[in-house]
Amino acid sequence: MKNTIFILKEGTPKYKQIYEQFKSFIERGDILPDNPLPSIRQLADSLQVSRNTTLMAYEQLVAEGYIRGEGRKGYFVNELEPVLFQNTVIPPHKKHKETVTPVQIDFRAGSVDQTNFPLEIWRRISNKVLTLRESFRYGEPFGEVCLREQIAAYLFQSRGVKTEPDAIIIGSSTQQMLIHLGQILKDEFTGIIIEDPGYDGAMEAFRFHRFTIETLPVYETGANFSKLEKLRSRLIYVTPSHQSPLGVSMSIQQRQLLIHWAKNKNGFIIEDDYDSEFRYTQQPFPALASIDSTRVIYLGNFSKSFLPGIRLSYMVLPQLVLNRYKNQFLHFESTSSLLSQLTMAKFMEEGEWNRHIKRMRLVYKRKMQCLVSELKEHFKQSTSIIGEQSGLYVLVKVHLNRSEEWLIERASIYGVKVYPTSIYFIKNHPGEAIIKLGFSNLTCDEIQRGVKLLKEAWGC
Amino acid sequence: MKNTIFILKEGTPKYKQIYEQFKSFIERGDILPDNPLPSIRQLADSLQVSRNTTLMAYEQLVAEGYIRGEGRKGYFVNELEPVLFQNTVIPPHKKHKETVTPVQIDFRAGSVDQTNFPLEIWRRISNKVLTLRESFRYGEPFGEVCLREQIAAYLFQSRGVKTEPDAIIIGSSTQQMLIHLGQILKDEFTGIIIEDPGYDGAMEAFRFHRFTIETLPVYETGANFSKLEKLRSRLIYVTPSHQSPLGVSMSIQQRQLLIHWAKNKNGFIIEDDYDSEFRYTQQPFPALASIDSTRVIYLGNFSKSFLPGIRLSYMVLPQLVLNRYKNQFLHFESTSSLLSQLTMAKFMEEGEWNRHIKRMRLVYKRKMQCLVSELKEHFKQSTSIIGEQSGLYVLVKVHLNRSEEWLIERASIYGVKVYPTSIYFIKNHPGEAIIKLGFSNLTCDEIQRGVKLLKEAWGC
Numbered sequence: 001m002k003n004t005i006f007i008l009k010e011g012t013p014k015y016k017q018i019y020e021q022f023k024s025f026i027e028r029g030d031i032l033p034d035n036p037l038p039s040i041r042q043l044a045d046s047l048q049v050s051r052n053t054t055l056m057a058y059e060q061l062v063a064e065g066y067i068r069g070e071g072r073k074g075y076f077v078n079e080l081e082p083v084l085f086q087n088t089v090i091p092p093h094k095k096h097k098e099t100v101t102p103v104q105i106d107f108r109a110g111s112v113d114q115t116n117f118p119l120e121i122w123r124r125i126s127n128k129v130l131t132l133r134e135s136f137r138y139g140e141p142f143g144e145v146c147l148r149e150q151i152a153a154y155l156f157q158s159r160g161v162k163t164e165p166d167a168i169i170i171g172s173s174t175q176q177m178l179i180h181l182g183q184i185l186k187d188e189f190t191g192i193i194i195e196d197p198g199y200d201g202a203m204e205a206f207r208f209h210r211f212t213i214e215t216l217p218v219y220e221t222g223a224n225f226s227k228l229e230k231l232r233s234r235l236i237y238v239t240p241s242h243q244s245p246l247g248v249s250m251s252i253q254q255r256q257l258l259i260h261w262a263k264n265k266n267g268f269i270i271e272d273d274y275d276s277e278f279r280y281t282q283q284p285f286p287a288l289a290s291i292d293s294t295r296v297i298y299l300g301n302f303s304k305s306f307l308p309g310i311r312l313s314y315m316v317l318p319q320l321v322l323n324r325y326k327n328q329f330l331h332f333e334s335t336s337s338l339l340s341q342l343t344m345a346k347f348m349e350e351g352e353w354n355r356h357i358k359r360m361r362l363v364y365k366r367k368m369q370c371l372v373s374e375l376k377e378h379f380k381q382s383t384s385i386i387g388e389q390s391g392l393y394v395l396v397k398v399h400l401n402r403s404e405e406w407l408i409e410r411a412s413i414y415g416v417k418v419y420p421t422s423i424y425f426i427k428n429h430p431g432e433a434i435i436k437l438g439f440s441n442l443t444c445d446e447i448q449r450g451v452k453l454l455k456e457a458w459g460c
Numbered sequence: 461m462k463n464t465i466f467i468l469k470e471g472t473p474k475y476k477q478i479y480e481q482f483k484s485f486i487e488r489g490d491i492l493p494d495n496p497l498p499s500i501r502q503l504a505d506s507l508q509v510s511r512n513t514t515l516m517a518y519e520q521l522v523a524e525g526y527i528r529g530e531g532r533k534g535y536f537v538n539e540l541e542p543v544l545f546q547n548t549v550i551p552p553h554k555k556h557k558e559t560v561t562p563v564q565i566d567f568r569a570g571s572v573d574q575t576n577f578p579l580e581i582w583r584r585i586s587n588k589v590l591t592l593r594e595s596f597r598y599g600e601p602f603g604e605v606c607l608r609e610q611i612a613a614y615l616f617q618s619r620g621v622k623t624e625p626d627a628i629i630i631g632s633s634t635q636q637m638l639i640h641l642g643q644i645l646k647d648e649f650t651g652i653i654i655e656d657p658g659y660d661g662a663m664e665a666f667r668f669h670r671f672t673i674e675t676l677p678v679y680e681t682g683a684n685f686s687k688l689e690k691l692r693s694r695l696i697y698v699t700p701s702h703q704s705p706l707g708v709s710m711s712i713q714q715r716q717l718l719i720h721w722a723k724n725k726n727g728f729i730i731e732d733d734y735d736s737e738f739r740y741t742q743q744p745f746p747a748l749a750s751i752d753s754t755r756v757i758y759l760g761n762f763s764k765s766f767l768p769g770i771r772l773s774y775m776v777l778p779q780l781v782l783n784r785y786k787n788q789f790l791h792f793e794s795t796s797s798l799l800s801q802l803t804m805a806k807f808m809e810e811g812e813w814n815r816h817i818k819r820m821r822l823v824y825k826r827k828m829q830c831l832v833s834e835l836k837e838h839f840k841q842s843t844s845i846i847g848e849q850s851g852l853y854v855l856v857k858v859h860l861n862r863s864e865e866w867l868i869e870r871a872s873i874y875g876v877k878v879y880p881t882s883i884y885f886i887k888n889h890p891g892e893a894i895i896k897l898g899f900s901n902l903t904c905d906e907i908q909r910g911v912k913l914l915k916e917a918w919g920c
Binding site: 048108110111112113114117119122123126127130131133135136137138139172173175176179183200201204205208303307308309310311326327330331332333334335336337338339340441 | 508568570571572573574577579582583586587590591593595596597598599632633635636639643660661664665668763767768769770771786787790791792793794795796797798799800901
């Protein structure tokens with residue numbers, strides 16, 4: 001394959017562009033028969049797209065006979081009938097239609113339920129906010145006081161976290177807050193411990209500041225804390241309520257051990273409590289920050305529990321960190337919408353937030369039950385379900401001796417979009433493929449159809 | 461003065477808390493008569509409040525006789541009549557009322573006009589956006605395509621900047637974008653040149669990455685470009701359309717010189733075109749990015765022209781920087797609200813944006829004329845006005861041999877809030893005090909009253 005350049009445009013699906021580009025390379029003879037294509041992973045990395053995207057492009061090329069997969073060896077160009085490609089420039093309107101099955105069911109974990117969104121109430125409040133004089137100015141650098149007051153009250157009531165509004169900082173996303181945090185911690189702490197597997201977005205934020213990264217292995221049964229003493233960092237990022245992505249909760253003994261460790265080391269724990277609202281089988285465990293607030297930096301957000309697109313997050317800082325934070329960021333404008341902050345504050349003040357969370361817990365519990373029972377019924381012994389007690393997705397370990405890529409690819413042929421988990425693992429991958437299925441914006445009917453299609457796709 | 465600790469709470473005005481605290485120190489004898497207080501500047505820095513805040517607190521203490529100002533020597537504690545303070549704990553309901561004049565006219569530059577805000581149209585569109593399925597997911601990391609398309613079209617039409625939507629990155633504020641930019645530039649560029657005086661928020665963002673900072677002196681007549689060759693950095697941050705804060709525009713010769721410099725040095729120009737929409741006397745000069753797009757990073761935002769609290773900004777990156785940017789930030793979530801992005805895209809698509817800008821240009825032009833004619837009428841030779849051709853504020857050089865602090869303090873006693881400019885200067889301050897007067901959210905009547913009060917306050 002020559003040094004070919006891909007230019008991916010916005011607007012058209014990327015996999016389609018990759019597919020078209022390869023098709024024209026092959027048709028023009030830029031890539032000759034029996035030559036290998038870049039691997040799914042190489043191509044995804046070099047084009048900065050997901051592996052799922054390159055996989056979909058290759059799958060389409062396979063389906064149309066341009067290339068063939070040879071198992072672990074990769075993909076190779078097929079010999080083409082020359083007559084078919086005499087006219088390489090086909091007028092656009094004569095081009096044959098896309099034959100990739102359109103996505104029917106998308107098990108995406110990043111959306112929220114639309115049907116139960118409190119549309120009218122939110123509209124009423126945000127329409128009102130637009131008439132206030134205070135909506136026409138710049139916001140407070142650390143977030144609006146009225147929202148911080150509401151969050152402080154909510155955290156005390158729901159997570160046992162005692163805090164002053166003054167110790168709360170409003171941000172626009174967990175990653176943005178981690179970048180700011182990293183800035184004030186990086187001089188004292190050169191390294192950080194993260195969970196393996198763990199939230200990839202957090203790792204990226206720590207890489208932003210070039211922290212040395214150490215990993216704490218986590219399993220379905222929980223983290224292996226005996227490893228902690230062997231690590232050098234005094235800073236750790238964890239997801240204690242609902243480990244991301246394995247779903248396990250930290251026991252109270254583990255929580256205490258972790259706090260003891262941080263105190264001993266003069267370190268800090270960054271507790272990301274990203275979706276603690278949705279626990280279906282038990283009461284939520286207390287937040288680390290409720291046990292000891294001096295060594296815990298607590299992060300929360302409205303993305304899972306309300307709306308990801310609203311871009312509202314917050315953190316509670318221990319005094320030591322708070323002073324440094326305010327000193328560093330006093331002259332920085334807030335990154336989160338003033339209008340959204342004022343609307344959310346009023347929404348919480350009116351009690352609508354608590355009502356919304358209660359309602360959504362039931363809605364998501366029903367969906368979770370539906371997904372789990374469908375999976376158990378259709379897959380029986382061929383899959384194990386991980387993390388059904390809480391959150392807005394489950395992981396499915398597939399005992400079919402198939403790769404993650406194969407499972408995603410096969411699903412996509414059947415019109416079902418499922419998600420990889422390998423991106424969350426650093427060096428602790430168990431070997432067997434694990435697929436992520438989100439359900440928040442699917443109906444029970446869609447979940448049922450999706451699982452049935454998956455069964456067909458995976459042939460089990 | 462002993463080692464006293466101030467704890468400033470949210471909710472109550474800070475100057476009031478500082479005032480109360482000092483009062484109780486003095487009453488309790490923690491600070492003895494004739495002892496000096498920290499300077500306005502020292503106290504502001506250590507408490508992380510504005511100098512205006514500490515000034516207001518001291519002014520109140522002076523007014524009530526607790527302390528006295530001794531010109532350049534600073535503030536000193538007065539001898540108190542012991543009998544007055546036998547009972548240091550006064551029941552709250554018996555405390556005498558605040559005597560500081562409340563703010564009647566606030567010449568703040570960071571607000572926008574509320575009366576002419578297209579409330580109904582914005583509501584209609586944002587209410588519609590809330591019903592779309594796409595509003596319930598996470599947004600695109602580099603911003604929504606629909607908004608980037610609208611911005612590309614707008615930039616071409618209004619600023620002559622030719623760009624693909626793909627080269628546009630949506631962010632939540634200029635500072636947030638500068639932090640991201642700094643991350644991908646800091647390995648190649650260790651230093652940056654900024655304007656002196658210049659936008660303090662940009663300087664803070666460059667300090668975030670510990671860039672070495674060099675300054676280019678700017679005067680009312682423009683920047684001194686002959687200094688450029690003596691500086692070592694190959695990266696420069698400028699505000700060519702409307703220099704912040706002096707208001708002068710860069711001539712086409714200077715623009716070409718700057719681009720030539722960047723090309724020669726293999727450097728980049730960061731062009732912050734923050735309020736180019738509001739130019740009253742001439743057509744706007746072309747953006748640097750319209751002359752040469754390979755060496756110019758163009759920044760724009762919706763804060764001045766629409767609403768600061770919406771937190772929507774954007775930048776146009778040259779190819780070299782774009783690739784690095786996408787590589788670095790592919791795995792970072794957008795910090796700007798998806799809902800605001802979708803609403804703004806539709807607002808622009810419907811032509812409402814252009815209508816809004818046209819209307820606001822007239823509204824602000826009228827307000828600017830009103831402010832300038834009032835200042836000329838009342839102050840005659842005692843002030844010079846800087847920057848009346850464009851933007852949402854003017855600077856007023858006050859020829860009264862008074863300090864900036866004195867002018868702000870005196871104004872506040874008369875219920876007028878005016879703003880300092882010393883925060884924008886690094887080492888190029890002309891000596892004479894310069895006051896900043898914003899007018900965007902004041903009516904002509906309020907502007908008239910404000911100027912009259914200023915005349916009384918400053919005694920000229």
